[in-house]
Amino acid sequence: MRLLLILALLLLSILKTGNFATANQLKADGKVLELDESNFDSAISSFDYILVDFYAPWCGHCKRLSPQLDEAAPVLAGLKEPIVIAKVNADKHTRLARKYDIDAYPTLMLFMHGVYTEYYGPRKADLLVQYLKKFVAPDVSILSSDAAINDFIEAAGSFFPIYIGFGLNETVISNLAVKYKKKAWFSVAKDFSEDAMVLYDFDKVPALVALHQSYKQQSIFYGPFEDEYLGDFIKQNLLPLVVPLNHETLKLLKDEKRKVVLAITADENEEQSQNLIKFLKAAASANRDLVFGHVGVKQWEDFADKFGVNEKTKLPKMIVWDGEEEYFSVVGIESLDNEDQGSQISHFLEGYKAGRTERKKVKGPSFMEFIHSLIGIRTIYIIVFIVAMMMLIQSVGKDDEPVRDGRRDEIHHAESSVSSEAESSQKKED
Structure with missing residues (x-):
């Protein structure tokens, strides 16, 4: 013991x-x-x-x-x-x-x-x-001077939108600051000058200012400061008015419930495309229930191809995308002319909201992308190896003289064994 x-x-x-x-x-x-x-x-x-x-x-x-x-x-x-x-x-x-x-x-x-x-x-x-640093910062930073506001904005950088409540009690936005901590910076300015009011373009308090530094864009909210209305303003301003779609910004739409009004241009850097973006911003300001975005075929041809854009398509093309597998074209207004694009965008939105649309399917991924998304690259290697072995066995069998019955049974047994291994490997990966 x-x-x-x-x-x-x-x-x-x-x-x-x-x-x-x-x-x-x-x-x-x-x-x-x-x-x-x-x-x-x-x-x-x-x-x-x-x-x-x-x-x-x-x-x-x-x-x-x-x-x-x-x-x-x-x-x-x-x-x-x-x-x-x-x-x-x-x-x-x-x-x-x-x-x-x-x-x-x-x-x-x-x-x-x-x-x-x-x-x-x-x-x-x-x-x-x-x-x-965003993820370990306070939920709501308290700013007590113009200098503190400037330092806060500089430290925040341009990756996330910034919300500054001027003359606002931090308890008003604290719950929403916790909810959207992973997506935005939140602060409250307790003391500030008239110069700050001019700089951030608000004329009364309390006011909540939303800044997108990378897009040189800001919005002002004067209330009512109730959770429902305040939450809508914060949620709608997590994205810029018009989102340039690329591999990085597409991830921002992952949890977005609103549909995306998408303008597809030949080259988003051309002057005509830049003018179109100005009209899209005006439309976005008046239609906060939708997300607006643009993409250039030159910048991301594979993405544009998913919406049926090819060398024969008249651009700019307008569609409404659900963010997943479907999109809608408005009957009679699939493309825009160069003249009076603001009015054409308005007619497009009116047609969409009135239901004058044609539902279409987004082109799916390539076969290899589909396989990769389902089972991973390691399984692809296993399958390719097994297929190669089967082809090799069949090739050896064809090159030999006519095989006796006993030999043919052995080859059949080998092929069955390889097939069983393939099925077993697939089940393990799944």
């Missing part, structure tokens, strides 16, 4: 030593942590904020990202609310990759108090630091 007690105490001591070693390894010391199945959950529970890079050693993008993370790690670890950077070899630790649906490399996940969200921000070290 005494021997069992000694062994139990010894085992407990070993376990405690192991836990202590793990805790020592998980420090916010400015170094990028290497995680695997044995310490991943412990790391997520140990740190309030942790950015995890799921990478593959053979991935070129991963290799270019790695030094940027190394550079950003000590800066983020030194914040008042530290952010830890970690990495997982998803090619090796496949259980973790499957758990978080990792199907591309690198994939960055930001864990905040154990809850994760995919990171879509910049990946250069200094910009990554500026972007992530």
Whole structure:
């Protein structure tokens, strides 16, 4: 009995030593942590904020990202609310990759108090630091002077919209600030000059100013400051009036419930396209129940092709997209002329709201993209290998002399075996 007690105490001591070693390894010391199945959950529970890079050693993008993370790690670890950077070899630790649906490399996940969200921000070290500071900032910053307002806006950068409540009590927007913390900066200016009122173009208080620095755009809200109306203003101004669609901005529409009025032009940088964008902004101001966007065929031909645009299509083309698989064209106003485009856009919107539309399907992804989205690149490699082996076996069989019955049975057995392996591999991946 005494021997069992000694062994139990010894085992407990070993376990405690192991836990202590793990805790020592998980420090916010400015170094990028290497995680695997044995310490991943412990790391997520140990740190309030942790950015995890799921990478593959053979991935070129991963290799270019790695030094940027190394550079950003000590800066983020030194914040008042530290952010830890970690990495997982998803090619090796496949259980973790499957758990978080990792199907591309690198994939960055930001864990905040154990809850994760995919990171879509910049990946250069200094910009990554500026972007992530948003997530550890106060829900509502209190600004007490014009200088404090300027410093706040400069520190916020241009990745997120900025809301400043002039003469507004922070409790009025605190709940909404928590709700949209991942998408915008929120602040309240307690003291400011008339110069600030001129600069931010409001003439009475209280007022809530929404700024989109990257688009040089701002909107003013004078109330009523009730949750319903205030929430609508904040939600509608999370996006600029007109969104230029590209790989990055398309992610902003992921949770958007409003339909997208999309103008497809030949080249979004041409003067005619820039003039069209001005008309779209005017229409967007008057139709906040819709999102307005534009894309140039020259800038993103594959995306424009999904809406049936080809070399014969008259541009600019106008459609209303549901953000997923369907879009609508307005009968008689599919394209715009160069003259009086403002009126044509108004007629287009009237036709859409009156139901004079034709429903169409967005062109689906290519076969390889579809397969990749369903089962991942690793399974593709397995399937390609199996198919190649089957073709090789069949080729060998054809090149030989006529086969005796016994030999033919062996080949048939080999093909059945390969087929069974393919099915087994597919089931495991699924």
